[in-house]
Amino acid sequence: MNIVVQKYGGSSIGSTEKIKKVADKIIRTKKAGKDVVVIVSAMGKNTDELVNLAKSISGKPDPREMDVLLTTGEQVSISLLSMALIEKGYKAISFTGSQLNIQTTSSHQKARIMDIDVTKVTEALKEGKIVVVAGFQGVTEDNDFTTLGRGGSDTSAVALAAKLEGTCEIYTDVDGIYAMDPRRLKNAKKIPRISYDEMMEMASNGAGVMHYRAVELAHKYDIPLYVASTFSDEPGTIIDNGGGKTMEEAVVTGMASSLEDIQITVLNLPSPTKSLYRLFGQLGEKGINVDMISQMLTEDNLMHVSFTAPKDDLWLVEKVLREWQQQDPTIQWEINEDIAKISAVGLGMRSHAGVAAKVFELMSDNNIEVKMVTTSEIRITWVVVREKEQQVIDLIGHHFGLEMSL
Numbered sequence: 102m103n104i105v106v107q108k109y110g111g112s113s114i115g116s117t118e119k120i121k122k123v124a125d126k127i128i129r130t131k132k133a134g135k136d137v138v139v140i141v142s143a144m145g146k147n148t149d150e151l152v153n154l155a156k157s158i159s160g161k162p163d164p165r166e167m168d169v170l171l172t173t174g175e176q177v178s179i180s181l182l183s184m185a186l187i188e189k190g191y192k193a194i195s196f197t198g199s200q201l202n203i204q205t206t207s208s209h210q211k212a213r214i215m216d217i218d219v220t221k222v223t224e225a226l227k228e229g230k231i232v233v234v235a236g237f238q239g240v241t242e243d244n245d246f247t248t249l250g251r252g253g254s255d256t257s258a259v260a261l262a263a264k265l266e267g268t269c270e271i272y273t274d275v276d277g278i279y280a281m282d283p284r285r286l287k288n289a290k291k292i293p294r295i296s297y298d299e300m301m302e303m304a305s306n307g308a309g310v311m312h313y314r315a316v317e318l319a320h321k322y323d324i325p326l327y328v329a330s331t332f333s334d335e336p337g338t339i340i341d342n343g344g345g346k347t348m349e350e351a352v353v354t355g356m357a358s359s360l361e362d363i364q365i366t367v368l369n370l371p372s373p374t375k376s377l378y379r380l381f382g383q384l385g386e387k388g389i390n391v392d393m394i395s396q397m398l399t400e401d402n403l404m405h406v407s408f409t410a411p412k413d414d415l416w417l418v419e420k421v422l423r424e425w426q427q428q429d430p431t432i433q434w435e436i437n438e439d440i441a442k443i444s445a446v447g448l449g450m451r452s453h454a455g456v457a458a459k460v461f462e463l464m465s466d467n468n469i470e471v472k473m474v475t476t477s478e479i480r481i482t483w484v485v486v487r488e489k490e491q492q493v494i495d496l497i498g499h500h501f502g503l504e505m506s507l
């Protein structure tokens with residue numbers, strides 16, 4: 102079979118007019134002789150609306166019920182898209198995650214796909230049907246509904262492409278991957294081809310254009326991803342393993358920024374090493390994903406330790422710290438929600454030193470305090486006060502050549 106998996110995001114199917122246009126695009130591919138499997142997200146901002154509905158009932162909605170609610174969004178769009186295809190004279194059939202037995206782990210709202218039973222998909226393809234599958238959702242062993250985390254339809258698409266041994270195309274409201282979100286950096290350069298490693302670093306540090314786990318999965322199964330616009334024929338971006346010349350030329354390929362983290366500073370910790378072990382052990386047990394860490398020893402041999410964690414986990418972090426304070430009332434902490442985490446990413450950093458030095462020089466020349474720093478082989482991430490975020494994006498974009506030359 103010559104299978105192509107195409108994924109259409111929420112903004113591409115935000116209205117019934119758009120759904121009809123997407124149907125035309127799918128039909129063009131079908132007419133070109135491909136077997137088409139389509140993954141769709143919920144229409145427009147529907148998932149946000151469902152989240153808001155839940156929050157108007159409960160500050161902390163029950164995770165299982167939340168997934169029952171959120172999976173409805175994709176059920177609406179798969180049925181409407183299939184109807185549009187049928188209306189245009191093509192055979193089509195929609196499937197929810199549970200109908201295809203998209204088996205996931207049981208962690209609601211951040212479930213991971215374990216396996217997919219594609220029998221129904223291949224049977225339908227053999228009957229000449231276009232298959233439309235709900236993204237973002239799956240089921241546990243006990244048949245409870247799960248979702249894969251916001252933006253997770255990309256991951257559904259890659260998982261299906263892997264299972265069906267097909268190619269994978271991600272259609273969205275932007276015509277490819279840019280060196281920085283084009284909404285944030287005016288004149289950002291489009292990247293014709295980017296490596297899995299760089300895209301994973303960008304996606305996990307705020308580039309919401311791709312779900313991190315989709316890129317991870319594509320890398321694992323060595324599936325090239327083609328990211329392009331739903332409504333234009335502009336050439337998009339290929340995400341693959343390739344070490345093309347374009348990637349070698351630049352030291353910094355792209356950047357990303359995230360406002361989704363908080364900085365926590367715990368003051369006056371006694372016996373530093375033991376305290377660190379205990380603090381991060383307890384945070385880990387609660388499933389809190391601690392990212393950046395820095396520490397400072399005081400003259401009295403007490404320690405201040407700062408770390409970042411996802412904003413959504415603030416209540417859990419506070420719970421851990423309050424429990425600890427009951428045993429040791431001298432411990433105090435400060436929470437800073439007013440931060441931005443900026444990352445510069447590039448394979449070229451492996452072979453070129455000096456990116457960190459240049460970043461610090463730029464920050465220093467512009468009187469921007471760097472609160473925390475972390476690096477990987479191909480990334481540097483640093484935290485600044487939120488009000489400086491745009492200035493930092495512009496500075497880095499300009500100095501590392503991430504803008505289009507006019």
Ligand code: ADP
Binds near residue numbers: 110252277307310
């Ligand atoms: P979809 O609904 O199709 O999944 P998303 O909103 O998840 O779309 O992703 C597309 C958006 O990602 C774009 O509108 C763009 O603003 C944003 N984005 C963030 N970083 C990048 C980047 N590096 N390149 C392109 N788009 C980016």
Ligand code: ASP
Binds near residue numbers: 110111148174
């Ligand atoms: N509808 C889901 C969301 O808004 C999944 C997705 O768009 O990929 O997060």
Ligand code: MG
Binds near residue numbers: 309
């Ligand atoms: Mg998305």
